[in-house]
Amino acid sequence: MNRLHPFSAVVYALRYGLLWLWVPFFLVTALAGTVAAVSIAWLPVVTALGFLFGAAYGIVYYYRFEYGITPDTFDVASGVVARRSREIPYRRIQNVDVRQGVLQRVLGLAVVTVETAGGGNSEAALQLVSKSEADRLQHQIRRRTAGVDADDPDRATSEASEDGRPLDDEPLDEQPSRVDRTPETPPASETRPRREPTEPSRKRLFALDSRELLLYSLTTLRPAALAAVGFLFFFATDTILDFLVTLSQPFGGPQDLQTGDTQSYGVLTVVSMINGIVITYLVSVAYTFATYYDFRLGRVDEDFVYERGLLQRYSGSIPAEKVQSVTITDNPLQRLIDYAGLWVETAGYGPDSSGGSQSAVPMARAAHVHRFAENLTHVETPAFASPSPIARRRYLVRYSLIAAVVVAAALALAQVAPLERWYLAAVVFAAVPPAAHLRYVHLGYYVGEDHLVIRRGFWRRRTTVIPYFRIQTVSTRRSVFQRRLGIASLVVDTASSRTLFWDTPTIYDVDLEDARGAHRTGRKRLQSALRERARADDAGFSVDFT
Structure with missing residues (x-):
């Protein structure tokens, strides 16, 4: 088992020290007013003791935190008083993200998070390991995950020694098995030197150039920017309020908040709303630019790998065999300049989740994005059917x-x-x-031979391609008004997670008979796709989509 980087001890000491100093602070403050024996003059001493106790706890936590790569699982053990040991099977791992802030990049450190199926939260987070160790973990976990997904139980064990480190990088079919070895044939490890495996060659699939990054920033509104500006206005200080009053005065706003009338207050409200929209847009542009700066998507073996970020650098992998669906997104501004984006979703890990971006192509020419999606999924060009008139x-x-x-x-x-x-x-x-x-005109669906394609939305139109074998459930829903009109909606759910801004793909308001027909067709083709995939051992998606 391995430990985190020694600098992690400093981070944990400061984190728990600052947390624990508040406990005696609030305790003494509360008791000083009710208990005569407790004096408020104790605060400097008790807060210092609380900080020292928390810092000591953080250092012990660092020494009690261990992780390691085994042939079958990635293990993490943590906890001081209550110990927690996690064994994460490779078949459940969806992604391994490496994140670096500005200071971490200067110090050569990184944060590693391991995402699994079943939710957007991280299953394991390694706070501060060296960048070389982070790359090694990402590489080795990806290799073992690929070995499990290839249904080769001997692959992971043949690449690992007793301490979990790789021994050889040769293909398995070139390594003699234990059954074939005889006493006269020495083990392969005795006849040739052992060497550490190298990272497989990375093929670049897409890079976001400066022009596309600027267009993407200018035509995208990030929900995080809206939340940040809303938080700022909610806790507006007197300085911010005075600034807004000053901006509204040339348009008839009040001289101050105490002497205005109804009309001037109305002008102040309108001007403040306009300024809020402008500030939100500017924050969104800056946030998007910093988040997707130097975005690069590549291919390593059967995985997508990406890197992005200006102030905080992210890198991660998207296993092709665990992709649940592919979605093409655009908004009115992007459609006006003929651009679009491409997103992928894996089980329990959807777009804009906390673990990292799942964007395959943030923004490119619409024709290129559609070609990427067709090559990625092998879906035929859809002929969309519209909802009921x-x-x-x-x-x-x-x-x-x-x-x-x-x-x-x-x-x-x-x-x-x-x-x-x-x-x-x-x-x-x-x-x-x-x-x-x-x-109405932006709704549509296509029931293909191997894929179901669903289009919906105007302000953020999403066209989702779902292989039949990835469908978890298909349900027909009818509201009171839909029952009276003889129409229904078909909800198609996969194993990917959903967020506030990404809903479940739904075929809206089609004739009841069409909905039932699509339901029956989807169920039949789901069973056929599962049988064909089992025979062909096909992941359903291609990583070579250039």
């Missing part, structure tokens, strides 16, 4: 109701505020027909 009427009614709510809200506001032209809010009804039409 009655769905367009449903969307028209739905958006009309939303517009009516907006007008009603304006009317209610006019009852408590001097809003004379509240009826101008009815202009939102003009957006109802185009909104219903755009939602």
Whole structure:
């Protein structure tokens, strides 16, 4: 078993020291007002003792943290009082990420996280190992994972010694098995020198150039930027509020927050909202640029490998045999300039998850992305079927109701505020027909021979290609209104995880008979695909998609 880098002891000491100093601080502060024997003057002493105790705990935690590579599992043992030992089978490992911040890159250190099927959270995190050790772990775990997925139980054991380190890098079919050896034939390890395996050659598949990175940053809105700006405004200080008041004054805003009237406060609200949108956009551009700076996608054996990041550098691998689905994404701005992106999802590990990016191609020409997707999945060019025409009427009614709510809200506001032209809010009804039409025309599905393709969304359109053998469940759902209209939605679920902004692929609002037919076809082709895949031992995806 191995230990983390010695600098980890410093990190754990500071982390637990700062955590534990607050315990006596709050305890003494609470008791000083109620117990006469406790004095507030004890705070410097007790907080120092708390920090020392926490620092000592962190150092002990460092010495009690161990990890190692075995023939069948990746093992991690941790804990001071309560010990926790984890044995992670290679067949469950989805990804091994290596992350480096600015200081870590200067010091030659890295954080290694191991992702498994069944959730987006990390199964194991190694805080601060050397960069060379991180690369070794990533390489060796990837080799053993590939060996397990190839249904070769002897592959992992033939590459490992008793301490879990590799002995030889020759193909297994060139190594004599134990059964074939005789006393007259010495073991191979005695007739040739042992050598450490080298990293397999990496073939570059895609690199995000400067122009595409800038376009991607300018045409993408990151949810993290929206959350950051919202947090900033929620905890707005007097300086920020005074700055917003100053910006609104040329447009009729109040001189200060105490002396304004209803009209000036309205101007302040509008100007603040506009500034919030601009700031959110700028933060999103900066965040996207820093996150996907120098993005490179490559191929090592049967895995995708990627690197990205400016301030914090990420690297990881995406096993091709564990890809659940492939999704092409675009938004109105990207469609306007004929660009799109390509994302992949693995079991329990979806796009924008905490473990790292699952973007295969953040942004490229739409024609190139579609060709990448077809070569990656071997899917035939889909001929999309549209939802039932009655769905367009449903969307028209739905958006009309939303517009009516907006007008009603304006009317209610006019009852408590001097809003004379509240009826101008009815202009939102003009957006109802185009909104219903755009939602309808961007929905579609294709039931192919080997894949199910689902397209949905307008502001962020997603076209998902799902091999039949990756489908976990297919369910037909009908709301009260859908039952009255004779339509249904078909939900297709895989083993990949979902996030707030990535929903389950769904075929929306098709005729009930079409939904049942697609359901039956999907079930039949799922069984056929599983039988054919078992005979051919095919992963279903190709890593050579250039």
